[in-house]
Amino acid sequence: MMAFYVYILASERNGTLYIGMTDSLVKRIWEHRTGAVASFTKLYNV
Numbered sequence: 001m002m003a004f005y006v007y008i009l010a011s012e013r014n015g016t017l018y019i020g021m022t023d024s025l026v027k028r029i030w031e032h033r034t035g036a037v038a039s040f041t042k043l044y045n046v
Contacts, residue, residue, distance in 0.1 A: 011046045018046045 005025045009018040009032060018041050022028040035042045 009041060009046045011044060016044045016046050018044075 002023055004021055004023050006019065006021050007025065007029070009020070010016070020028065031037045032039070032041045032046070040046070
């Protein structure tokens with residue numbers, strides 16, 4: 001059985017929110033923090 005995670009990121013208080021889903025939470029958060037993948041979070045600095 002594979003586990004999936006739903007996560008919420010925020011740019012700042014009262015800023016942009018991002019809701020995502022992944023099967024590898026550690027890897028996905030690393031991708032967001034480093035900007036490894038061109039995405040909504042990189043564009044809006046979440």
